[in-house]
Amino acid sequence: MQDRPITFSKNLFLPLTTVCRNRCGYCSFRTPVQAGCLMAPAEVERTLKNGAALGCTESLFTFGERPEEEPGFSALIRAAGHPTILDYCEAMCQKSIEYGILPHTNAGILSFDEMERLRAVNASMGLMLETTARVPAHATSKGKEPEVRLAMIEEAGKLKIPFTTGLLLGIGETMADREDSLLAIRTIHRRYGHIQEIIIQNFCPKPGTPMANHPVPGTDEICVTIQRARDILPEDIYHVRGWLPDYSRRGAGERRDPFPRRA
Numbered sequence: 001m002q003d004r005p006i007t008f009s010k011n012l013f014l015p016l017t018t019v020c021r022n023r024c025g026y027c028s029f030r031t032p033v034q035a036g037c038l039m040a041p042a043e044v045e046r047t048l049k050n051g052a053a054l055g056c057t058e059s060l061f062t063f064g065e066r067p068e069e070e071p072g073f074s075a076l077i078r079a080a081g082h083p084t085i086l087d088y089c090e091a092m093c094q095k096s097i098e099y100g101i102l103p104h105t106n107a108g109i110l111s112f113d114e115m116e117r118l119r120a121v122n123a124s125m126g127l128m129l130e131t132t133a134r135v136p137a138h139a140t141s142k143g144k145e146p147e148v149r150l151a152m153i154e155e156a157g158k159l160k161i162p163f164t165t166g167l168l169l170g171i172g173e174t175m176a177d178r179e180d181s182l183l184a185i186r187t188i189h190r191r192y193g194h195i196q197e198i199i200i201q202n203f204c205p206k207p208g209t210p211m212a213n214h215p216v217p218g219t220d221e222i223c224v225t226i227q228r229a230r231d232i233l234p235e236d237i238y239h240v241r242g243w244l245p246d247y248s249r250r251g252a253g254e255r256r257d258p259f260p261r262r263a
Contacts, residue, residue: 016089032070063089086107108127109152124164130168
């Protein structure tokens with residue numbers, strides 16, 4: 001493989017809370033309401049300050065979906081000085097801008113009005129589609145209903161929000177399901193032109209989760225899916241990237257090399 005430049009941007013990961021209403025079979029991020037489940041405002045600001053000093057340009061704000069639906073969380077967020085997690089996210093995004101770092105929020109399912117509100121303090125936003133298939137891994141996660149996720153991606157388009165989405169491979173879907181998911185993304189993007197990045201992410205088993213012993217997709221299977229994404233998706237989705245265990249050898253991070261689009 002010929003030498004080529006590898007580009008990257010320095011970014012910060014700011015998980016405002018690990019509390020989430022969903023119970024995905026593969027997730028090790030979610031926790032109940034407990035000590036340490038909320039990232040304190042002082043910790044967020046300290047992270048932003050240190051990130052700015054190190055030349056970071058993007059801050060990823062993420063948190064569990066609709067944490068207020070979990071008992072005890074509303075009192076916790078009020079004690080931190082904010083009425084809701086959305087108010088907290090908005091305030092911290094504004095703080096990120098003050099430090100010269102562009103905010104990107106991925107907070108699970110948001111309404112049209114909530115996205116419109118956060119649009120003012122975000123350079124971009126995101127929501128992984130994951131799959132259009134109904135899989136057992138999502139049986140107890142109402143936020144993972146395919147129609148709900150597609151509707152939010154479409155509403156982001158109506159709001160002209162630059163958007164990141166993608167697929168999660170190996171959670172019970174088939175290759176045909178993956179193609180269906182890519183076609184659904186293509187349809188929405190052709191309508192609104194707002195999708196800027198597609199992530200092809202592989203499932204990794206986590207100890208202590210229901211899917212701890214679930215088989216994982218191999219590198220070749222992931223590469224085939226990345227290639228299909230490049231065949232299906234429009235050229236103006238400028239970044240299609242996959243996560244590979246042997247990334248440096250296979251070079252799957254660039255859009256066309258070594259996976260050229262087919263005529």
